[in-house]
Amino acid sequence: MTDLQAAVRALARARHLLVALDFDGVLAPIVPVPSDARPLPESAAAIQELAALPGTSVALLSGRGRADLATVSGLGSPIRLIGSHGSEFDDGAALLDDEQRARLEKLAAELRELVDGEPGVTLEPKPTGVAVHVRNAPPDVGARVLDAVRAGPAAREGIEVTPGKAVLDLSVARMDKGAALELLREQVGADAVLFAGDDVTDETAFARLRPGDVGVKVGPGDTAAEHRVDAPPDITALLQQLVEARRA
Template identity: 30%
Template sequence: AILVDGGAGAQEEAWRAATRETMEGFAQVMPESHIEEKASSLVWHYREVTDQASAEEAADRAADSLDHLSCDQPVDQPQIRITRGHKIVEVSCRKARKGPSMRRICEDKALFGEPFLSVLVAGDDESDESMFDVAPPDFLTVKVGPGPSHARFRAEAPSDLRAFLWQLLAMAPAAS
C-alpha cells in the first residue's frame, strides 16, 4: 500500500507516480538501495550500496532523469525540487519545505500557550538547511557532517551528536 499525504490531490499524485517509477528503476539496479515515502517527498537512499562509485554515477543519472521530469511539468502542476544530499536523491513539492513547516509548528504551539522551552534542530542534508535558515537565535541548530551550513554548531558525525545528546540528558534535572 502506498500512503500519500491526506491533502494530496490528483496533481500531486501525478508527480509522485512519475517520480516513484523513475526511482524504482534505479532501486532495481542498485538492490541495496531503497525508496522512502514522506508526506511531501520521495527519497532514494543509496547509503547501503556496496559499490559507492557506481551508486554515485547512478545518483547523477537519477537526478538528471528526475530533472527532465520536473521540466516536463505543466505550469498548473505542482513544481518539484530535486535535491542531491548525503547518499540520497530527494524529490519534493516546491511548496513544501522543512523550515517553514518547523517554524509553523513552533509558532502554533506557542499560540496555544504551550511554547517549547527549547528546540534542537539537527540535520545532515541540504534539505535541512531551510530549518537552520528560519530558526530563531535561541534554537540550537546543528549540522551533522561536512559541508557548508547555516547551523550555529557542527557535529562531525552522528556519533558525536549522540554523545552530545547523552551529555545534555545527564545534565537535565531528574523528573519527579
C-alpha cells in the same frame, strides 16, 4: 567548557524547549541499507528522558516517510515523528488533491522506468513523492541517473526537488524542514529550539533558528549552524548533557 556546552546549558533554562533532530546521520549512523538504520541506544534513551521532562517537546524531523521513520526509530508518542521533510505530520497521512495524486502516480511510473536495471539505484515511495537513492550505486551510475532525473521528472511542472547526500527527493507537495520547524515551534509554544542535522536538507531548518536557539551540524560541509560535531556519538553526549542540565 566549549561554546556548545555553554549554549546547551543556557538552552536548558528555557521555559518550554523544543528538541528537533534529523534521524539518519544524527541519531543513527549512516548505513548502506536505509532500512537497517537504528538510533544509537544511548541517544534513543536520552531523547525519551527529555520527552518525559516538564516543558520539553521532542521531535524527529526526517526526510523519510513517517511510517518508515517510526519503524527504524522504534520511537513514538510523546516524541513527535515528522516525515517527508515536513510534509507528513503526526496524523500519519499527507493530504493530496486529485491533481497532486495524479501527478504522483505519473512521477512514480516515470522514475520506475528511468532507473530500471540500474545497479545499486533504489526508489523510496513516499506519501507525497518518491526519493531516488544512489548511495549503493557505482559513482558513474549514480551521477548518470541523478542527471537524468534532474533533466526529466524533476524538471516537470509541480514537482518539488530536494537534493541530499546520494539522494534526490521529488515531491508533489511543497514543504521543507524549515517550514516544518516553524510549525512545530508554534504548535508546542517553544521559547527555544535545539535542532541538529547532517544533510543539506537540514539547512532550511538551521536558517529558521532564532536568537537563543542552538543549531548543530553533524559532520562536514557548509552550514548555517553555529555549532558542529563530528558524528552521531557526539549527539549522544550532547543530549545526555541536556538531560542533566534540564533536570537541574
